[in-house]
Amino acid sequence: MNLHEYQGKDILSSFGVRIQRGQVAQSPQEAVAAARQLTEETGTSWYVIKAQVHAGGRGKGGGVKLAKSLKEVEEIASQIIGMNLITPQTSAEGKKVHQVLIAEDVYYPGESEPDEYYMSVLLNREEGKNMIMYSTEGGMDIETVAEETPQLIFTELVDPVLGLLPFQARRVAFNLGLSGQAFKEMVRFVMSLYTAYAKSDATLFEINPVLKTSDNKILAVDSKVTIDDNALFRHKDYVEMRDIREENPFEVEAKEVGLNYVDLDGNVGCMVNGAGLAMATMDLIKQAGGEPANFLDVGGTADAARVEAAFRIILKDPNVKAILVNIFGGIVRCDRVAQGIVDAYKNMGDSINVPIIVRLQGTNADIAKELIDNSGLDVQSAVEFQEAADKVQAVVS
Numbered sequence: 225m226n227l228h229e230y231q232g233k234d235i236l237s238s239f240g241v242r243i244q245r246g247q248v249a250q251s252p253q254e255a256v257a258a259a260r261q262l263t264e265e266t267g268t269s270w271y272v273i274k275a276q277v278h279a280g281g282r283g284k285g286g287g288v289k290l291a292k293s294l295k296e297v298e299e300i301a302s303q304i305i306g307m308n309l310i311t312p313q314t315s316a317e318g319k320k321v322h323q324v325l326i327a328e329d330v331y332y333p334g335e336s337e338p339d340e341y342y343m344s345v346l347l348n349r350e351e352g353k354n355m356i357m358y359s360t361e362g363g364m365d366i367e368t369v370a371e372e373t374p375q376l377i378f379t380e381l382v383d384p385v386l387g388l389l390p391f392q393a394r395r396v397a398f399n400l401g402l403s404g405q406a407f408k409e410m411v412r413f414v415m416s417l418y419t420a421y422a423k424s425d426a427t428l429f430e431i432n433p434v435l436k437t438s439d440n441k442i443l444a445v446d447s448k449v450t451i452d453d454n455a456l457f458r459h460k461d462y463v464e465m466r467d468i469r470e471e472n473p474f475e476v477e478a479k480e481v482g483l484n485y486v487d488l489d490g491n492v493g494c495m496v497n498g499a500g501l502a503m504a505t506m507d508l509i510k511q512a513g514g515e516p517a518n519f520l521d522v523g524g525t526a527d528a529a530r531v532e533a534a535f536r537i538i539l540k541d542p543n544v545k546a547i548l549v550n551i552f553g554g555i556v557r558c559d560r561v562a563q564g565i566v567d568a569y570k571n572m573g574d575s576i577n578v579p580i581i582v583r584l585q586g587t588n589a590d591i592a593k594e595l596i597d598n599s600g601l602d603v604q605s606a607v608e609f610q611e612a613a614d615k616v617q618a619v620v621s
């Protein structure tokens with residue numbers, strides 16, 4: 225589950241990480257009230273207005289702006305709230321902005337170039353460890369840094385059992401070229417950032433930029449946080465942070481009925497049991513000259529209700545020209561699945577307007593094939609993988 229910048233900052237703050245302070249607002253009026261309150265609390269008279277969407281690169285897209293008065297706060301907030309923000313990380317249509325973060329300006333004017341760093345904590349699956357990735361090149365795209373100046377990116381592997389050891393945090397501060405008070409601040413920053421990551425069961429905490437102020441304070445100016453969905457059961461307060469407006473509506477619906485679904489750009493919908501078979505099926509579709517419209521694992525119980533729910537979600541995508549059902553009957557019986565498909569099809573009547581190719585293999589596959597072939601519906605059966613591929617090809621070409 226991804227979080228908004230302001231939610232990530234709230235979590236950071238709760239673990240003692242110093243952050244650029246701010247308050248979220250849904251309307252220009254709320255924005256002005258938030259700015260007033262911020263001035264009372266921090267003394268700031270300049271503010272940054274930041275679009276809250278699940279995408280980075282907001283600065284480049286015009287979603288982060290400086291306001292030098294309450295009047296400007298109101299003007300900029302009314303520009304940004306409701307806009308379609310297009311950034312290098314969104315689709316071409318962009319993302320609708322529902323809320324903004326009003327934050328204190330922490331880049332004091334008239335200063336020499338502020339020092340910005342990049343820092344993230346993430347899971348390194350290959351090493352089976354957590355990893356701190358950091359760089360002196362903050363504020364810019366880390367992918368660009370990795371491409372052009374990879375020597376400026378450092379990593380620190382952290383054993384999840386031992387946690388981050390103080391000498392490791394000191395090494396981070398040292399590699400960032402810090403000394404004196406800023407060095408001490410950075411050590412504290414890294415230690416508490418790692419604690420936040422570990423205690424919140426996150427898979428990613430990315431802070432870009434981390435800022436060193438002229439008075440040597442280290443603080444998080446941005447935050448990108450992903451919490452491990454499988455750990456959400458022990459973080460009821462984070463579950464409430466979920467903003468489904470930011471998620472793909474098909475995927476939200478699929479999740480509600482317990483289907484493992486990922487929306488893709490292609491023209492052949494697929495319904496498969498098992499993630500491995502789903503990946504192989506997507507390859508099959510590509511080889512047949514089509515493009516998968518989705519990844520969909522219906523899991524172990526491919527009964528009529530689930531099959532129907534899956535069909536309905538797949539068919540919401542207007543690009544879908546055909547659906548390939550590829551089921552291996554190991555635990556589940558193929559004839560049961562075939563009956564499920566036939567029942568779902570009949571139930572849905574005219575709403576199925578694309579050809580369906582069904583490959584059922586495994587227990588009772590022959591009975592299943594008969595069921596499909598005798599159903600009188602626009603469903604083609606296939607037994608072999610190649611046969612299914614050929615039938616897909618005939619439809620998409």
Ligand code: GDP
Pocket residue numbers: 244272274279280281282283284288290328329330331363364432433445446447
């Ligand atoms: P992103 O573009 O989505 O990564 O959003 P960020 O939160 O990183 O903000 C983008 C840029 O806005 C930062 O890299 C900073 O250069 C700038 N910025 C953020 N906060 C402030 C601030 O308090 N004052 C000023 N002047 N600039 C800021």
Ligand code: MN
Pocket residue numbers: 280281432433446
């Ligand atoms: Mn950023």
